[in-house]
Amino acid sequence: xxxxxSPPSPPRPPHSLxxxxxxxxxxxxxxxxxxxxxxxxxxxxxxxxSDVATDALGLSVVxxxxxxxxxxxxxxxxxxxxARVEFPGRAVLRGLVLxxxxxxxxxxxxxxxxxxxxRGLLGGPLEEVTGLVLPFSTAGVVVATTFVSMPFxxxxxxxxxxxxxxxxxxxxxxxxxxxxTVLRRVTLPMVRPSLVAGIALTWARALGEFGATITFAGxxxxxxxxxxxxxxxxxxxxxDTAVALSLVLVAISLAVIVGLRHRWWHEL
Amino acid sequence: xxxxxxLLVILLVAACTPDGADSSRDTLRVSAAASLTDAFTAMxxxxxxxxPDVDVELNLxxxxxxxxxxxRGAPVDVLATADARTxxxxxxxxxxxxPVAFAHNDLVVAWPAAGPARDVEDLAERxxxxxxxxxxxxxxxxxxxxxxxxxxxxSPDTEDIDxxxxxxxxxxxxxxxxxxxxxxxxxxxxxxEAAPLPGASTTLVIAPIRTxxxxxxxxxxxxxxxxxxxxxxxxxxxAAT
Numbered sequence: 001x002x003x004x005x006s007p008p009s010p011p012r013p014p015h016s017l018x019x020x021x022x023x024x025x026x027x028x029x030x031x032x033x034x035x036x037x038x039x040x041x042x043x044x045x046x047x048x049x050s051d052v053a054t055d056a057l058g059l060s061v062v063x064x065x066x067x068x069x070x071x072x073x074x075x076x077x078x079x080x081x082x083a084r085v086e087f088p089g090r091a092v093l094r095g096l097v098l099x100x101x102x103x104x105x106x107x108x109x110x111x112x113x114x115x116x117x118x119r120g121l122l123g124g125p126l127e128e129v130t131g132l133v134l135p136f137s138t139a140g141v142v143v144a145t146t147f148v149s150m151p152f153x154x155x156x157x158x159x160x161x162x163x164x165x166x167x168x169x170x171x172x173x174x175x176x177x178x179x180x181t182v183l184r185r186v187t188l189p190m191v192r193p194s195l196v197a198g199i200a201l202t203w204a205r206a207l208g209e210f211g212a213t214i215t216f217a218g219x220x221x222x223x224x225x226x227x228x229x230x231x232x233x234x235x236x237x238x239x240d241t242a243v244a245l246s247l248v249l250v251a252i253s254l255a256v257i258v259g260l261r262h263r264w265w266h267e268l
Numbered sequence: 269x270x271x272x273x274x275l276l277v278i279l280l281v282a283a284c285t286p287d288g289a290d291s292s293r294d295t296l297r298v299s300a301a302a303s304l305t306d307a308f309t310a311m312x313x314x315x316x317x318x319x320p321d322v323d324v325e326l327n328l329x330x331x332x333x334x335x336x337x338x339x340r341g342a343p344v345d346v347l348a349t350a351d352a353r354t355x356x357x358x359x360x361x362x363x364x365x366x367p368v369a370f371a372h373n374d375l376v377v378a379w380p381a382a383g384p385a386r387d388v389e390d391l392a393e394r395x396x397x398x399x400x401x402x403x404x405x406x407x408x409x410x411x412x413x414x415x416x417x418x419x420x421x422x423s424p425d426t427e428d429i430d431x432x433x434x435x436x437x438x439x440x441x442x443x444x445x446x447x448x449x450x451x452x453x454x455x456x457x458x459x460x461e462a463a464p465l466p467g468a469s470t471t472l473v474i475a476p477i478r479t480x481x482x483x484x485x486x487x488x489x490x491x492x493x494x495x496x497x498x499x500x501x502x503x504x505x506x507a508a509t
Contacts, residue, residue, distance in 0.1 A: 113440070113442055117440075117441075117442050118397070118441060118442060119441045119442075133397070135397070136397055136425040136442075136443075218399070218425060218426025218427075218428070219402075219426055219427060219428060219429075220424060220425060220426050220427055221427070223425075224426070232429070233402055233404075233427075233429050235333065236330050236333060236402070236404055236405055236429045237332035237336075237354075237405075239336065
């Protein structure tokens with residue numbers, strides 16, 4: 001494309017704003033750089049091989065994956081309901097479903113205790129009938145994590161579903177495909193990019209979950225102490241481990257951002 | 269106006285710059301373990317009444333965090349930790365001089381007031397939900413001493429680093445039994461009941477930071493005075509022997 005025909009580029013923003021922008025960028029980048037400087041590089045492998053670290057990493061991987069699967073299994077039908085079915089109070093339901101996105105996670109954990117705690121609405125009966133106690137258990141970590149991360153999946157997929165104009169699905173129906181077939185072979189493939197992005201965001205949120213987990217499931221190595229909780233505990237006196245585990249989380253977060261870059265920034 | 273944004277930046281930077289020392293009053297920065305929250309808040313007020321030129325600023329956190337802050341150069345004048353072992357790190361680094369014991373905090377077996385009474389053996393019960401402090405904090409280390417003395421092998425379901433959050437779990441009934449400080453129980457407003465755990469207590473230690481001004485020692489003397497001991501007793505601590 002010759003420069004004679006390209007459109008004029010927009011004027012540069014005022015210099016003072018750019019100065020503020022540089023300060024802002026520094027404020028965001030410096031903490032991560034400081035973490036890298038602070039890291040116990042000579043002991044990193046030893047620290048990451050310790051029981052504390054491997055237990056936390058294992059728990060984080062298992063519970064975040066379980067929560068992501070649960071979020072898809074429960075969230076996909078919910079997204080379909082919110083996008084495709086008209087019913088009174090739909091807007092209210094959507095608001096409530098998205099509440100965990102904005103709610104402080106500790107509040108989410110407290111709410112979960114109110115439902116599933118020993119003295120909760122369902123917790124008591126659940127224990128009596130099945131003997132299952134969700135608080136302070138690994139399953140409890142999955143419950144808390146699903147609660148806070150499912151909205152990410154719902155909002156992403158619902159948005160994509162709403163953007164479909166329905167022509168292709170309509171055509172498939174007319175040609176004799178039943179609802180399940182339409183879903184499987186037309187709808188879902190058409191929202192695949194959003195579904196993938198939604199799953200990635202859900203998983204990233206699940207990995208970083210702290211407040212709801214520590215409130216609802218507690219903190220015990222090997223059972224409920226995921227990576228973020230392990231960092232929190234390690235800060236009391238074992239800084240090397242805290243920084244090393246933090247670096248693991250930073251690395252995973254960066255991987256998610258880089259992996260999703262085409263969705264968010266087209267030029268990256 | 270054209271220079272509006274620049275002016276805004278200058279104002280923001282100026283607002284964030286700390287102002288110079290207030291010449292009319294001295295600020296005494298006291299870092300104290302979280303278990304001393306209520307006791308030292310009262311202590312600060314009482315001390316300020318005896319020294320009107322001094323403003324006490326309390327910095328409350330876990331003992332290990334406080335020591336970490338001081339080691340990294342935080343501007344603190346007095347350090348009070350929940351056990352001597354944590355203070356030792358500051359001593360070894362040469363940052364504090366001559367720590368002195370100023371109180372004991374006994375540990376107790378606690379349970380929700382709405383539930384049945386528990387004893388130390390219940391901490392080994394797998395079907396009960398048991399809470400302890402993490403072993404790396406003073407409360408947790410002392411709890412394990414008490415458990416060892418009682419010959420009980422606890423099966424904890426959660427290990428909190430913040431004893432107050434452990435207390436909150438007991439108060440709400442989410443845990444069946446736990447070990448907390450004697451001084452914490454009254455702060456739950458009757459929601460938690462407790463019984464003593466023999467052989468388990470921590471000794472709280474206080475020290476001035478090496479380069480701190482005179483009011484630091486005045487504050488420490490006040491804490492160890494009769495009035496200071498009275499305040500500590502009112503908040504559930506025992507005097508250092």
